[in-house]
Amino acid sequence: MTGEPDILNEAARLRRSGRKAALATVISTWGSSPRPVGSHLLVDETGAMQGSVSGGCIEGAVVHEAMKVMAEGEPRLLSFGVTDEMAWEVGLACGGRVDVYVEPLE
Numbered sequence: 001m002t003g004e005p006d007i008l009n010e011a012a013r014l015r016r017s018g019r020k021a022a023l024a025t026v027i028s029t030w031g032s033s034p035r036p037v038g039s040h041l042l043v044d045e046t047g048a049m050q051g052s053v054s055g056g057c058i059e060g061a062v063v064h065e066a067m068k069v070m071a072e073g074e075p076r077l078l079s080f081g082v083t084d085e086m087a088w089e090v091g092l093a094c095g096g097r098v099d100v101y102v103e104p105l106e
Contacts, residue, residue: 007040007051011105020045021105022066026053027077031096041100045070053100054080066102075103 007023014021024041026033034055041053043066053062058080065076081097 007042010050011040011042014042014044015105020070022069022102023105024053024062024066024078024100024102026098027101028099029097030081033096033098035098041066043067043070054098058098058100062100062102069102069104073104073106075101077101 011021011023021042021044024043026035026037026039029035029037034057035053039051039053041049041051041059041062043049043063047063047067049059049063052059061080062078065078069076078100079097080100
């Protein structure tokens with residue numbers, strides 16, 4: 001996956017510098033999913049992002065949860081999904097589900 005080593009290197013750099021950050025990882029998908037398992041989104045304490053877990057459709061929610069993870073120090077498992085019927089309403093070809101694990105970098 002293009003860019004993934006850079007994201008992990010940046011995560012390591014943030015950790016070494018003592019800045020807070022959280023790493024979100026796609027851990028499973030079903031049906032339609034814009035990013036494959038193993039995709040990462042790195043969020044730092046300022047809300048700056050690098051990478052992608054969804055191509056944009058759930059990134060805002062993941063960043064919001066990443067900020068909570070940094071504040072509380074506890075990882076979270078997030079699940080996002082859409083039914084086939086709802087998918088047509090929002091302009092997608094079919095439904096799907098993506099599970100994202102968000103962990104603090106300490």
